[in-house]
Amino acid sequence: MKQLLIAFALLFSTAIFAQSDKYMSAMKANIQQMKDAKTNEENIAVIQKFERIAEAEKTQWLPYYYAAMLKATMAIISQEDNKDALADEATTTLDKADALSKNNSEILCIRSLIATAKMLVNPQARYMEFGMLINKYINEAKKADANNPRPYYLEASNIFNTPKQFGGGCEKSKPIAEKALQLYNSFKPENEIAPNWGKENIEQILKACN
Numbered sequence: 091m092k093q094l095l096i097a098f099a100l101l102f103s104t105a106i107f108a109q110s111d112k113y114m115s116a117m118k119a120n121i122q123q124m125k126d127a128k129t130n131e132e133n134i135a136v137i138q139k140f141e142r143i144a145e146a147e148k149t150q151w152l153p154y155y156y157a158a159m160l161k162a163t164m165a166i167i168s169q170e171d172n173k174d175a176l177a178d179e180a181t182t183t184l185d186k187a188d189a190l191s192k193n194n195s196e197i198l199c200i201r202s203l204i205a206t207a208k209m210l211v212n213p214q215a216r217y218m219e220f221g222m223l224i225n226k227y228i229n230e231a232k233k234a235d236a237n238n239p240r241p242y243y244l245e246a247s248n249i250f251n252t253p254k255q256f257g258g259g260c261e262k263s264k265p266i267a268e269k270a271l272q273l274y275n276s277f278k279p280e281n282e283i284a285p286n287w288g289k290e291n292i293e294q295i296l297k298a299c300n
Contacts, residue, residue, distance in 0.1 A: 113147050117283040124160060133160055144186070151194070152283060154187035159200050165207035177207040195235035196285045202227035202244055224248065239273035243288040246270055250295050260299035267295045 120143065124136045137157045144153035158180045165176035181204055188197050202224050209220035231241035246267035252258025274289040 113143070113150065114281075114283060116143050117152065121156065121283060124156065130164065133164055136160060141183075149190065151187040151190035151197070154183050154190070155197060155200065155285070158184035158187060159203070162200055162203040162207055166203065166210060173207055173211045177204050180204050180207070193234050195231045195238040195241065198227045198231035198234060199238075199240045199244060202231065202241075206248070237273060237277065239270045239277050239292075240285065240288050242266055242270035242273060243292050246292060246295055250299070263295060264299045267292050267299070271296060 116139075120136060120139045123132075123139070127133045127136055137160050140153045140157035140160075144150065144157070147153065161176050161180035161183060165173045165180060168176060180200070184197060184200050184204065188194070191197065205220045205223040205227060209216045209224065225245075228241045228245050231238060231244075246263045246269075249258050249263035249266065250260065254261075270292045271289070274292065277286075279286040
C-alpha cells in the first residue's frame with residue numbers, strides 16, 4: 091500500500107509539473123507574439139490566445155492581465171470610435187485577473203491605462219473624472235508594491251506627454267522618470283512570464299529630456 095501511495099504521489103506531481111510546464115511554454119510564446127504584433131488583427135489573435143490560456147488555467151491571473159493590457163493599449167492608440175468599447179472590454183477582462191490576485195500593483199497599473207483610454211475619448215470633457223482615476227490607480231499601485239517601476243513609468247509618461255502650460259513637460263517628468271529607471275535597474279521579475287515592460291520607454295523619455 092505504501093508503495094502504491096508513493097507511486098500515485100509521483101504520478102500526481104509529474105502531471106502537475108507537466109501542466110505547469112505547458113502553461114509556461116504557452117505564455118512565453120504568446121508574450122513574444124504580443125511583442126512582435128504590428129496590426130490590430132495580430133493583437134486580437136494574441137488576446138484570444140491569452141483568453142484561451144486563461145480558460146484552461148483558471149487559477150492564473152497573468153493571462154487575463156496580458157489580454158486586458160493589450161485591449162487597453164489598443165483603446166489608447168485607436169483612431170476609430172471604439173475607444174470606450176475596447177476600454178470597457180479591458181475592464182471586464184482585468185476584473186477576472188483582479189478576482190485571482192487582489193491589491194496587485196501590476197493590475198492597478200492596467201486600470202490606470204484603461205482610465206487613460208477613457209479620458210482620451212474626449213479629454214476636455216473627461217479630464218476631471220478620468221484624470222483623477224489615472225492618478226488614483228498609479229498611487230495605489232505604488233502603495234501595493236513600492237519596488238514596482240511601472241507606476242512611476244506611467245506617471246512620468248503622463249506628465250511628459252502633458253503640455254507644459256498644463257503642468258507637464260520634461261522639467262516635471264524627468265525626476266519621476268529617473269526614479270522609475272532606478273527601480274527598473276534593480277527590479278527582478280518573479281519569473282519569465284511576469285510583467286517586465288516599460289524600461290525602454292522610460293529611457294526614451296530621459297533621452298528626450300537630456
